[in-house]
Amino acid sequence: MPFSGLYAYRKQLLAEGDAHRADASQLAERYTTAAEQLGHDQAAVRLAGVYALARLADDWAEQRQVCIDVLCAYLRMPYEPDPYGAEHKAGEREVRRTIIRVIRDHLQQPDAPTAWCEHNFDFTNVVFDGCSFSTSHFRGTVTFSRATFSYRTVDFGRATFSGDVDFGRARFDSDVDFGRATFNGDVDFSRTTFNEGGMVDFGGSSFSGMVDFGRATFNGGTVDFGSAIFSGRMVTFGRATFNGGDIDFVGARFSGGVVIFDDATFSGISFNWGPLHTPTGA
Template identity: 55%
Template structure:
């Protein structure tokens, strides 16, 4: 059985006041007022008598007037408290209405993202992003929904079963929307520091130009890059984790041109590059790690041309370079470490070390 002295549980909704039940407050208030009136009456009598020593006793009418005046002041205070209580209830109702409206917007945007027509899905993507800006409490949920959309099965071949006309534009728009929210970590609506999960997604393009990855994990684990350019042009990686673990590159380009890596990790551990290009052209690596351990290059290009390595680690230990092009042409190494321990290089792989020292390798 519920304890009647306990306050009622907080109502559903945001900012709803936790109030005592009326059936308990009302009789307690009446008893307190009665006790207060009784005490005031006798207290006033004692006070007025003490203020008039040697004179005739204070009349009961004077006592009543003084008591009524005091009770009137008390009533005014109680009325103010009641008005404040009513204001809290009105604010709670208003916030509940806001929460219902936001929930309805979420439901509508989610339904639009699942629509058959690309134009409606596109509107749903914009609506979900706008909702994330307006709904701070559930912003992460809205961002997760957009990421989940990119993880959905995606057919890039226009002649294959399951291809959806206009789908590429919807996906590129979602990526651009995410990029736009990663530009300034000081903005109130920033998504910097959020975990972004693209596990197993298929990419045939995408623009993360000048995004700032500060904290959190951006997960491209087991993703497939098939065509187009996924651009991290001028991106800043100062913390957190860009994870391409087990990703497959069969075409297109993933481009870190002019990227600035001062911390965190860009991880290509056990990735497979059979086509396309993974380029760190003219990037500046002064901290953190770029990790290609156990990666396999069987076609395409890994490119660190004109990169500046002044700190941190670029790690190719146990990588296998069996075909394609592997280039450090024009790279500058003034600090940090480039690790090629136990790397295996086949004769058909074109290698350009640039100014880097010749590093012993193990032939397959």
């Protein structure tokens, strides 16, 4: 390569390096600003921080998981949903619901360049007082361990979980819709509590991994597995407690293993398997 050509090439590399560093510095500044906004006392400023961090995640693929982690960490912070509670913060419900909407919007189109579907989500101990993850695609690690679901309906209808999902020790005080959801990995509902009056709908859902409701507690309400498909190696309700309410498996299909109710306790429960669908171990 002639000297002049080599000089031009090196100059181009240096310019590109300077531009990359400038871009990285600008992105880092945007991150700092958004994080500061999320910690502001005023709800309107926190909302601005949510949108700013979401836009940053779209623009900064290398640090997208970090931005997602910050939003999830915000949801994991202590939250008082009762407007009359001593720790209640004005406008906080709208901030939290906005975060959930932003996350859901980024889980709708897995092939989009700004999709968050391949990333991980940690909702441990989060209080969900009304939200929707309907038609979302979770392809990374996702946990709702010890989460509390309250206030109207939490919607996972037609959601897809490509990996394992953890709802262990979660508490459902509201209606929850998993209708036609797809679970391709193992599903953990162990020690989960379904409280009186709630409707938990798994109707038409598909489970291809192990499903664990071990030691779960069903306190009234209705749990519907109608027309669900279980093709994994095992579905267990071992040591689960059923205190009233309805459990419906009408039309459900079990093709991959057994359903186990060892040491389960039943009190005033209406259990409907439907014709010709009683699995081994029931």
